[in-house]
Amino acid sequence: MPKGDREIFKADIDDGYTKIADLLLEALAMAKLNGVQKGICLFIWRRTYGWGIKEDRIPLKDFARACDSSESYISKQIKQLVHWKVINRTSYEPGKVPSFTINTRVAQWDKGCLNVQGLNECISQGLYKCARVPLSDCARVDQTSALETQEVEPPLYTGYRQYINNDDDNAREERNKIVSTFEQEFGRLISPTEFEKLTAFIKDKNGFPEDVVCEAIKRARLHGSTNVSYVARVLNNWKDDGVINMAGVERVDKEFEQRKVKGCKPKARARPPDNGKKELIQSLYRS
DNA sequence: GCCACAGTATGGACTGTCTC
DNA sequence: GAGACAGTCCATACTGTGGC
Numbered sequence: 001m002p003k004g005d006r007e008i009f010k011a012d013i014d015d016g017y018t019k020i021a022d023l024l025l026e027a028l029a030m031a032k033l034n035g036v037q038k039g040i041c042l043f044i045w046r047r048t049y050g051w052g053i054k055e056d057r058i059p060l061k062d063f064a065r066a067c068d069s070s071e072s073y074i075s076k077q078i079k080q081l082v083h084w085k086v087i088n089r090t091s092y093e094p095g096k097v098p099s100f101t102i103n104t105r106v107a108q109w110d111k112g113c114l115n116v117q118g119l120n121e122c123i124s125q126g127l128y129k130c131a132r133v134p135l136s137d138c139a140r141v142d143q144t145s146a147l148e149t150q151e152v153e154p155p156l157y158t159g160y161r162q163y164i165n166n167d168d169d170n171a172r173e174e175r176n177k178i179v180s181t182f183e184q185e186f187g188r189l190i191s192p193t194e195f196e197k198l199t200a201f202i203k204d205k206n207g208f209p210e211d212v213v214c215e216a217i218k219r220a221r222l223h224g225s226t227n228v229s230y231v232a233r234v235l236n237n238w239k240d241d242g243v244i245n246m247a248g249v250e251r252v253d254k255e256f257e258q259r260k261v262k263g264c265k266p267k268a269r270a271r272p273p274d275n276g277k278k279e280l281i282q283s284l285y286r287s
Numbered sequence: 288g289c290c291a292c293a294g295t296a297t298g299g300a301c302t303g304t305c306t307c
Numbered sequence: 308g309a310g311a312c313a314g315t316c317c318a319t320a321c322t323g324t325g326g327c
Contacts, residue, residue, distance in 0.1 A: 034313065060295065070315055097294070140293060 017048040026128055027106040031086070031114045037077050039067035044087060044100050055090050055101040084110035181214040185221040201235050208235065211246055251259040
């Protein structure tokens with residue numbers, strides 16, 4: 001419920017908030033950018049992550065108003081930020097409004113604007129850890145708990161960050177496939193928790209190949225669900241049916257069609273016990 | 288096809304602020 | 308006071324789009 005605090009310009013997360021990865025905040029704080037350049041970054045965050053999308057078409061006019069600057073100066077600063085790889089201009093045709101995204105791969109930001117080594121040292125030295133016990137939940141927004149499901153604890157987020165920063169080609173390809181499928185189908189960014197839940201199906205001893213996980217995401221979307229629990233249910237059902245790859249998925253589909261033609265009732269699915277969710281979480285921590 | 292308009296890109300002159 | 312830097316303003320060029 002909106003508190004109406006916006007009317008008196010008192011910020012409150014009940015009136016809306018934007019989920020930003022800590023690493024981006026830490027990098028922006030350290031980046032040697034001028035005021036307008038930081039304003040441009042913040043405005044892109046607001047226009048993209050603030051609405052759960054990866055990129056948005058933003059005209060110079062909007063930037064100029066949001067940053068209280070002129071369009072010509074904004075144009076110059078955007079060019080500089082694109083050159084530094086802090087932001088990406090994903091589509092640009094003269095005469096058309098371009099699309100922008102933030103480059104989440106902070107290591108790619110130009111050395112001229114960010115001391116990556118220094119940032120890494122600050123993180124490892126615990127500079128960004130809160131020195132005091134938080135006064136309330138509002139005083140400390142923990143993205144992994146307050147803004148996500150309450151069942152998740154920091155180790156998952158650490159794993160996610162390590163994964164996001166992983167430069168290994170295979171891992172990057174796997175991440176791209178799952179993350180891009182998720183975000184394309186569900187039209188929103190994947191959260192660390194959701195990411196861990198899905199990759200757990202791959203990391204498992206008898207895990208699925210990633211194309212099966214991607215297929216499950218697409219099935220969920222087809223059935224009107226954008227919930228990762230639905231995806232997990234689909235994958236668990238396939239596991240019960242002995243599916244190990246895409247050929248298995250096709251086999252299960254054919255069997256389903258045949259049962260439908262014969263007029264048989266669909267196979268009853270065993271509902272997981274109430275503690276199933278708890279076990280899933282525990283298994284995530286074990287892996 | 289022509290024209291007006293919308294939108295971005297760029298360059299240069301200028302001003303204001305800060306530091307040494 | 309000089310120099311560096313951030314930022315503004317203006318003019319111009321270019322391209323796409325839509326109306327006639």
